[in-house]
Amino acid sequence: MLPKLPKENLLEILRKMLLIRHFEESLIGLFDKGLFRGHYHVYIGQEATGVAALSCLGGGDYMFTTHRNHGHLLARGAEPGRLLAEILGRKDGYNKGKGGSFHTNISSLGILQTSAVVAGIIPLSTGAAYAAKARKAGQVSVCLFGDGALEEGAAPESFNLASLWKLPVLFLCENNGKYGVGRAVAAAQSSTMAAYPLTDLPKAYKIPAEQVDGLDAGAVHAAVSEALSRIRRGEGPRFIEAQTVRWPGSESNWPVVPVPTEVALAWDVGTAPEKVRGWYRECDPALIFIRELVEEKQVTREEISQVDKNVRGQVAQAVDFALKSPYPDLEEALKDVFA
Amino acid sequence: MRELAYYEAKLEALGEILAADERVHLFGGSFLGLSPHRGLFQKIALAYPERVAFPPISELGFCGLAVGAAMAGLRPVVDLSTASFIFEAWPQVVNEAANAFYMSGGQTRAPVVFHIFHGLRGGGAAQHSHSPQAMLWNAPGLEIALPSSPRDVRGLLKTAARSDNPTIFVDHVQLLEMLGPVPEDDAAIPFGVAEVKRAGSDVTLIATSYLVQRCLAVAERLAREGIQAEVVDPRTLVPLDFHTLMASVEKTRRVVIVDECHQSCGVAAELATRIGEAGFDKLKTPIRRVATLDVPVPYSQRLEEFIGPSDSRISEAVRAVVG
Numbered sequence: 001m002l003p004k005l006p007k008e009n010l011l012e013i014l015r016k017m018l019l020i021r022h023f024e025e026s027l028i029g030l031f032d033k034g035l036f037r038g039h040y041h042v043y044i045g046q047e048a049t050g051v052a053a054l055s056c057l058g059g060g061d062y063m064f065t066t067h068r069n070h071g072h073l074l075a076r077g078a079e080p081g082r083l084l085a086e087i088l089g090r091k092d093g094y095n096k097g098k099g100g101s102f103h104t105n106i107s108s109l110g111i112l113q114t115s116a117v118v119a120g121i122i123p124l125s126t127g128a129a130y131a132a133k134a135r136k137a138g139q140v141s142v143c144l145f146g147d148g149a150l151e152e153g154a155a156p157e158s159f160n161l162a163s164l165w166k167l168p169v170l171f172l173c174e175n176n177g178k179y180g181v182g183r184a185v186a187a188a189q190s191s192t193m194a195a196y197p198l199t200d201l202p203k204a205y206k207i208p209a210e211q212v213d214g215l216d217a218g219a220v221h222a223a224v225s226e227a228l229s230r231i232r233r234g235e236g237p238r239f240i241e242a243q244t245v246r247w248p249g250s251e252s253n254w255p256v257v258p259v260p261t262e263v264a265l266a267w268d269v270g271t272a273p274e275k276v277r278g279w280y281r282e283c284d285p286a287l288i289f290i291r292e293l294v295e296e297k298q299v300t301r302e303e304i305s306q307v308d309k310n311v312r313g314q315v316a317q318a319v320d321f322a323l324k325s326p327y328p329d330l331e332e333a334l335k336d337v338f339a
Numbered sequence: 340m341r342e343l344a345y346y347e348a349k350l351e352a353l354g355e356i357l358a359a360d361e362r363v364h365l366f367g368g369s370f371l372g373l374s375p376h377r378g379l380f381q382k383i384a385l386a387y388p389e390r391v392a393f394p395p396i397s398e399l400g401f402c403g404l405a406v407g408a409a410m411a412g413l414r415p416v417v418d419l420s421t422a423s424f425i426f427e428a429w430p431q432v433v434n435e436a437a438n439a440f441y442m443s444g445g446q447t448r449a450p451v452v453f454h455i456f457h458g459l460r461g462g463g464a465a466q467h468s469h470s471p472q473a474m475l476w477n478a479p480g481l482e483i484a485l486p487s488s489p490r491d492v493r494g495l496l497k498t499a500a501r502s503d504n505p506t507i508f509v510d511h512v513q514l515l516e517m518l519g520p521v522p523e524d525d526a527a528i529p530f531g532v533a534e535v536k537r538a539g540s541d542v543t544l545i546a547t548s549y550l551v552q553r554c555l556a557v558a559e560r561l562a563r564e565g566i567q568a569e570v571v572d573p574r575t576l577v578p579l580d581f582h583t584l585m586a587s588v589e590k591t592r593r594v595v596i597v598d599e600c601h602q603s604c605g606v607a608a609e610l611a612t613r614i615g616e617a618g619f620d621k622l623k624t625p626i627r628r629v630a631t632l633d634v635p636v637p638y639s640q641r642l643e644e645f646i647g648p649s650d651s652r653i654s655e656a657v658r659a660v661v662g
Contacts, residue, residue, distance in 0.1 A: 095446070098444050112407070113435065113439055117434055120431070123402070124406055125407060127405055128410060130408045131408040134389070134390075153399060160395055161394060161395065336440055336443075337441055337479050338440065
């Protein structure tokens, strides 16, 4: 379903979902050309969750993310050029080329630390919530992490602290291991948890927890906006498990684009290789959102094509900006050890 | 100057940093360890009920919480009590706090203080007797302070609370009862300023924390034998006032480094390397280390004294280099 928002907000959600998609697909192309090194993770297939959830945040709120952060950063308002420059290890990157894909953070957007250690941000986001509560400024802290993070001890220790001290934090678990939407197939989970469903774990610490369809922007928006308003009222932490279906391009160690995303795929996946057609037809959150916008007569196909064209232009400019950015000076390696 | 017990000076500093800055929050209440005076902390807890929190037994969780709170603008001071417990929080201390400023390209500050009691406390055995300062020194981004007197614990704690960097405050329970002069004024002691705690001309003894007091006692006894030892206390390892250490070494031309870390890759190992690299030609004799032997810490008093940097091992090392 569509989020209950005015058309301009729906178009903004569409714009950000397509921006993330084209950014990530371009990034995979840059990696394949050898333009950056190291392991990296893309957000394709989870756009509805990140964009809809983060559209509920206010300007002063905190957000913490992980190794799979590009989508979250773009949804929160990162400039694609500076983000890409960081991933390419360039001087104009947000972290001067010292963070990279794993660690890009933007404190001016309330993104204080991006940790690539699984569950590293769960205590950190709980601490930002502690600071927010101490200041009584009405801020919330949102922690976005994958289902695997629940396997780390940092998760339950943080749930205990957040619950005991009624801290204003939303734990948003993106479970991208769901085999198929609406199919509760325990065996298809990618994480290895005795606590199943995953919401059993926060519930043991008396944290209200629910599951939502992470492919459904409207469902995510409704759940997150309700959770945040309760958190802002001082009711303490909440947990949401957003279920998405793993993008088939991430099956190998390094991502591969099986078919470049086109708006037309929303109605005809005929151009996609047969074995991934099912995902693009049923599980692609961007294409689902596009179909809903048109079917509910909120936006025309032409308007969607125009947004797509603009976003492609923006990503092309970002690539150009990042590739033109120089590598950092060597002395940069020795700076910023201490404040 | 007034005289205070170490624990009194430390408590005074905790009260002062809470009063001076409302961003300071304390987590945990064992800043006086298991000392008979530990109940005095209650007065501080009652004075600041919203800024003194007692977390559950979850070092990883509450240290990470403190780091996140620091990133979001508070200045948490976290009591981990026994230094060995910092291993439970290792990922948050060395992999989140220490890296934050650097990997954000200078955007994110994590002004958190971790308070630990290190070393041989007497009967701590293998799991409660660690001196993790050398391991922590191996994680760039952490400041490390080690007080050795009532004046230093107050002055260094104030500076730790004002620092914009994550700081490890390495204390020792054997110091808590000692008496010493403490000024009335603010008297924050800047990081990176070593102190010559006893002047001497024959040999330089470099030590930190409780071992500064042991070295001062040994130096008095050696004076009766005609050996004048200079005792130099770096007070902070990061930043390190290498200049003052080297000035003493150049004067005495003999150096013994006394350290409660295990010997291999310990604080003494790093200091010895730096002194050797900078001033091998200034030395009349090889550098000697007196550190905890490279075995887990045994329980039995007789064995614990044997493996630690005891007064007799310090004296023997001094006689060996002076002799």
